[in-house]
Amino acid sequence: MHPIMGTALRTVLLTATLFAGNSNATTASEVEQLIREAAATLDKASSAGGEWRNSRKLLKKARAAAKEGNLNQAVLLASEAKREGELAYTQAKAEYAKIPTLKTGAVGTAGDTGTLAFGAITAKYQATTGPDAARAGKELAFDGRKGNCLACHMIGNGVGPGNLGPPLLAMKARFPSKAALWAQIWEPRLRSPESIMPPFGRHRILSDAEISKIVEYLWSL
Numbered sequence: 001m002h003p004i005m006g007t008a009l010r011t012v013l014l015t016a017t018l019f020a021g022n023s024n025a026t027t028a029s030e031v032e033q034l035i036r037e038a039a040a041t042l043d044k045a046s047s048a049g050g051e052w053r054n055s056r057k058l059l060k061k062a063r064a065a066a067k068e069g070n071l072n073q074a075v076l077l078a079s080e081a082k083r084e085g086e087l088a089y090t091q092a093k094a095e096y097a098k099i100p101t102l103k104t105g106a107v108g109t110a111g112d113t114g115t116l117a118f119g120a121i122t123a124k125y126q127a128t129t130g131p132d133a134a135r136a137g138k139e140l141a142f143d144g145r146k147g148n149c150l151a152c153h154m155i156g157n158g159v160g161p162g163n164l165g166p167p168l169l170a171m172k173a174r175f176p177s178k179a180a181l182w183a184q185i186w187e188p189r190l191r192s193p194e195s196i197m198p199p200f201g202r203h204r205i206l207s208d209a210e211i212s213k214i215v216e217y218l219w220s221l
C-alpha cells in the first residue's frame with residue numbers, strides 16, 4: 001500500500017544489518033518466537049483483507065536467515081514483517097470503518113422490497129420475477145466479465161467452481177427474503193464486515209437490476 005515507504009525502510013533495515021554483524025545476542029528460540037508472531041500478524045492482516053504484497057517474502061527471508069544461524073538478520077527481517085502486518089491490519093480496519101452502515105429500510109426482515117441507504121448512496125431492491133429474469137440472472141452470475149460468482153462459489157451445474165465462499169444452494173432457507181439476499185450481493189460487508197466478496201452493488205460492478213435478476217436465479221436453487 002505504501003511500496004515506496006516500505007522499500008525505503010527495508011533499505012535502512014538491511015543497511016543496518018550490515019553494521020549489526022552477527023553477534024548472536026538473541027537465542028534461536030527467541031527468533032523463532034518472533035517469526036511466529038510476525039506470521040500471526042500477517043495472517044490477521046490478511047483475514048482483515050489488508051496484507052501487503054511483499055511482507056511474506058520478508059518472513060521467508062527471516063526464516064532462511066534463522067536457519068543459517070544469522071539471527072540478527074532474522075530478527076530485523078521478522079520485526080519488519082511484523083510491523084508491516086500490524087500497519088496493514090490497522091489500515092484495513094480504517095478502510096472498512098468508512099463503509100457506511102445500513103441506515104434505513106431494514107432490508108430483509110420480510111417482504112420483497114427494501115432500500116439500502118449508505119450516506120449519499122441509496123439502492124433499491126425491486127423484485128424481478130419470472131423464468132426470464134432467472135435465466136438472465138444465471139447468465140450474469142456465470143459470466144466471467146459480470147458476476148463471475150463461480151470464481152468463489154459452487155452454483156448449480158456451473159463448471160469449475162472455486163471454494164472461497166460457501167456453495168450457493170437452499171437460499172430460501174438461508175435468507176429471510178429476496179431483498180436480504182440482494183443486500184448480501186450488493187454489499188457483503190453488511191453481514192460479514194471482513195468479507196472478501198466484492199461489493200457488487202456498491203462498487204457498481206453490477207447494476208441494481210442485474211443483482212435483482214441474479215437473486216431471482218439463486219432463489220430458485
Ligand code: HEC
Nearest residue numbers: 147148149151152164165166174184185188192195196197
Ligand atoms: C472473491 C470471491 C467471491 C466472489 C467472486 C463472490 N463471492 Fe459470494 N461469498 C464469498 C465469501 C468468502 C462468502 C462467505 C461470507 C462472506 O464473506 O460474506 C460469500 C458469501 C455469499 C453469499 C452468502 C451465502 C450464505 O449462505 O451465507 C451469497 C448469497 C453470495 N456469496 C453470492 C454471491 C454471488 C451471487 C456472487 C456473484 C455475483 C458472488 N457471491 C461472488 C466470496 C465470493
